[in-house]
Amino acid sequence: AMGNTCSNLGIPPAKGPHPVGCTDFMMDHTEKGSFFRLYYPCQESEKAEKPDWVPCREYFNGLADFMKINRSLSERIFNYLFGSFKIPAYMDAPFRCNGKCPVVIFSHGLGAFRTLYSAICAELASQGFIVASVEHRDQSASATYYFREKTESEKAKGNSPKTPDSSPDDMVREWIYYRALQHGESEFPLRNKQVKQRADECILALDKLAEINSGTPMQNVLQTQFDWTTLENSMDMCRIAVMGHSFGGATVIEALCKEVKFKCGIALDAWMHPLDDEIFPRVKQPIFFINSEKFQWAGNISRMKKLDSAVIQRKMITIRGTVHQSFPDFTFLTGNWIGKLMKLKGEIDPELAIDLSNKASLAFLQRHLGLERNFNQWDPLIDGEDTNLIQGTNVTVLQSAI
Numbered sequence: 001a002m003g004n005t006c007s008n009l010g011i012p013p014a015k016g017p018h019p020v021g022c023t024d025f026m027m028d029h030t031e032k033g034s035f036f037r038l039y040y041p042c043q044e045s046e047k048a049e050k051p052d053w054v055p056c057r058e059y060f061n062g063l064a065d066f067m068k069i070n071r072s073l074s075e076r077i078f079n080y081l082f083g084s085f086k087i088p089a090y091m092d093a094p095f096r097c098n099g100k101c102p103v104v105i106f107s108h109g110l111g112a113f114r115t116l117y118s119a120i121c122a123e124l125a126s127q128g129f130i131v132a133s134v135e136h137r138d139q140s141a142s143a144t145y146y147f148r149e150k151t152e153s154e155k156a157k158g159n160s161p162k163t164p165d166s167s168p169d170d171m172v173r174e175w176i177y178y179r180a181l182q183h184g185e186s187e188f189p190l191r192n193k194q195v196k197q198r199a200d201e202c203i204l205a206l207d208k209l210a211e212i213n214s215g216t217p218m219q220n221v222l223q224t225q226f227d228w229t230t231l232e233n234s235m236d237m238c239r240i241a242v243m244g245h246s247f248g249g250a251t252v253i254e255a256l257c258k259e260v261k262f263k264c265g266i267a268l269d270a271w272m273h274p275l276d277d278e279i280f281p282r283v284k285q286p287i288f289f290i291n292s293e294k295f296q297w298a299g300n301i302s303r304m305k306k307l308d309s310a311v312i313q314r315k316m317i318t319i320r321g322t323v324h325q326s327f328p329d330f331t332f333l334t335g336n337w338i339g340k341l342m343k344l345k346g347e348i349d350p351e352l353a354i355d356l357s358n359k360a361s362l363a364f365l366q367r368h369l370g371l372e373r374n375f376n377q378w379d380p381l382i383d384g385e386d387t388n389l390i391q392g393t394n395v396t397v398l399q400s401a402i
């Protein structure tokens with residue numbers, strides 16, 4: 001089949017005790033609704049399929065727009081390079097977990113979308129978490145879509161050839177693509193508006209999970225084979241965290257400020273620019289900053305340090321030899337030289353890097369969600385006690401900048 005030349009490429013399988021299922025949820029027919037991919041502990045089921053990593057071609061078009069490269073050329077390249085990869089999870093497999101699962105809401109970065117952090121989300125699910133990876137409709141995603149009702153005239157055209165996609169009959173799939181900064185447009189107003197919408201979308205996803213957990217009948221616009229009633233009473237709604245990468249890291253801070261149900265936050269290589277300084281004193285929950293070595297700079301780090309607190313646990317580590325793209329799945333999907341050339345890989349082995357990030361995250365989640373698991377074995381990682389970790393940051397921040 002088409003696809004990568006080296007056979008050992010692919011998203012690493014999760015390491016936890018549970019097999020991982022995943023399914024998609026979209027609420028109602030407007031862009032105001034909630035859209036997320038759910039990763040969860042599932043029953044062993046050999047028959048379930050592993051879904052494609054990129055759900056449909058429009059995402060590659062959006063990615064091309066984001067990277068300012070020609071759509072038709074790049075769609076073929078992306079499809080050739082990445083079209084054959086599968087997610088390390090079973091699509092629509094039946095949910096199964098003894099006891100209630102803690103919950104994580106995950107927020108993607110600028111130009112990404114809900115499926116690109118499956119190594120992180122699947123690992124958490126294999127360790128017993130239910131993870132909702134939201135797809136933001138703030139035009140920061142490469143692409144996203146929603147279904148809207150057909151207008152009368154569209155219905156009148158009724159017997160148009162069955163739309164190839166699996167959209168329900170009287171619905172039309174409406175795509176929202178990445179909105180680039182216009183020439184001369186100042187960045188902060190746009191990003192600040194977007195980070196507020198992103199936080200609201202994380203809170204909305206949490207509210208949907210709470211409804212699902214209470215057994216409220218769900219209307220999922222996507223016609224998946226997953227039985228949502230099996231999730232009734234499955235979630236521990238007192239053990240909820242928010243997590244995100246880059247712009248998603250800023251979304252973590254904004255969401256913590258707005259919603260106290262989020263007991264703690266984990267920001268992966270956070271991009272602090274979209275945030276208002278005035279929200280910092282209002283964030284009361286523990287935060288864990290897990291940074292790459294190459295992406296960070298003094299101004300960004302000094303914003304994180306403004307969240308430092310003597311009374312609330314605020315931790316920061318840096319993973320040696322990592323780049324910004326060491327967190328999304330792309331880092332596993334190309335050979336070494338392409339990966340390094342495109343800054344998708346750093347010096348460190350990508351699987352080792354994500355393993356350190358995941359274990360440190362699990363230890364932090366156990367500590368601040370009060371879990372009774374064995375994740376505390378990785379407590380030393382929270383303080384950077386590992387040859388591949390730096391406690392705090394490698395970036396020199398001038399005293400005056402703090």
Ligand SMILES: CCN(CC)CCN(C[C@]12C[C@](c3ccc(C(F)(F)F)cc3)(C1)C2)C(=O)Cn1c(SCc2ccc(F)cc2)nc(=O)c2c1C=CC2
Nearest residue numbers: 066067068109110111112116245246247248271328330342
């Ligand atoms: C010229 C474009 N210019 C736009 C402002 C900068 C583009 N850029 C660097 C890129 C993303 C890159 C990328 C992706 C994917 C391939 C592929 F080939 F593998 F597909 C290659 C190369 C291009 C590395 C970033 O924006 C970095 N970044 C990201 S990258 C998140 C992401 C996006 C798409 C993905 F597929 C996976 C992950 N998320 C953020 O929240 C923030 C930033 C910067 C500040 C805040």
